[in-house]
Amino acid sequence: TTSQNCNSYVSFIALSRSYVMPHVITNVDAKWPGSVHDSRIYRESTLSNRLECGEIDGFLLGEKGYPCKPTLMTPYPEPEPGPQQCFNVAHCRTRARVEMTIGLLKTRFQCLRHLRVTPEKACDIIVACVVLHNGGIGGSVVGFSPIMRKAR
Structure with a gap:
């Protein structure tokens, strides 16, 4: 299966881009009402600007509704078998970790x-x-x- 074929790729991603401490939220921008689309919040955020000007090294993972940029990686819309499919699996697993962190925050x-x-x-x-x-x-x-x- 795709999941089995991608295990080594997923492990590599998890190790190379691991959190400093799991479930720690490193950026919060709570000034927007719920009606504002996430991509607008990102586009106008300090974090986006700092990433794009190179002040912060790295990139973020976004859902498919976000534009793919050098600092914002989104899943392949129709991945081909192989590396693209493996990337999407790794992307999904990492995003699930983010959602888990938000869930922990709301539970607490x-x-x-x-x-x-x-x-x-x-x-x-x-x-x-x-x-x-x-x-x-x-x-x-x-x-x-x-x-x-x-x-x-």
């Missing part, structure tokens, strides 16, 4: 599921939750469940 901070506050206050709450989440992942916040730390 149930208030994020339904914020009933002003947009300005919502931005502050989201950023505060991310900071506390990262502290809990690193083990520096007292009171976080060891079970959540094991999820790494």
Whole structure:
């Protein structure tokens, strides 16, 4: 199967682009309302600008709705068998890790599921939750469940 053929490629990607610490959120931009498309948020973000001007070395993975750029890699729309298919498998697995991190954040901070506050206050709450989440992942916040730390 494709998955079996791509195992070595996926392992290589995971090792060469591993997180410094799994499930840590390194960039949050909480100023946009939910109605704004993700690609616009990315296009106008500080992170996008810093990547494109070379201030930050690397690239991001985006879903198929994003434009493919040198700093933003998207899956092949119709991958050919072989390397393209393997890339898409690796891309999907890595993106799943991102979604898992967002899920952990929302599990840890149930208030994020339904914020009933002003947009300005919502931005502050989201950023505060991310900071506390990262502290809990690193083990520096007292009171976080060891079970959540094991999820790494």
